[in-house]
Amino acid sequence: MDISLSPAARLATPQDRALWAKAQELExxxxxxxLKDTGLGKSEGSFAxxxxEEQFGSFLRDEQAKLIVGRGGVGLAEQIFRSLRQGGAG
Incomplete structure (x- = not known):
């Protein structure tokens, strides 16, 4: 998955970079x-x-989600990263 790393993650260890990438994938x-549950991308009218649409709509939603995460997301990746990092330290 080609999602950019945060500045903090770029300075971290390779393990932290891997955890950050996984956290972003999960987000x-x-x-x-x-996005699927909101019905985003569903066509209306005669071409609906x-x-x-059923087969390829998921690809569009996946790419839209990656773009959202790449632009900062909703903060979920940060929380997941912290949880994964704490779990690996024990």
């Missing part, structure tokens, strides 16, 4: 599911629906 996955 992107969460956001993608939330169809097998193509």
């Amino acid at each position: 992107a996955t969460f956001l993608s599911e939330m 629906g169809g097998i193509g």
Whole structure:
């Protein structure tokens, strides 16, 4: 997944960078599911629906979620990162 690292994560150890990347992946996955539940990207009118929309709509939502995370997200990655980091220290 090509999601940029925060400045703090760039200065950290390789393990911290890996944890940060995983935390961002988890946030992107969460956001993608939330976007799906909102109905974002569903067409209305005579061109709505169809097998193509069902099959490829998830790709669009995944990319939109990655963009949201890449621009700072909603703060979930930071919390996940902290939790993963504390869990690995024990």
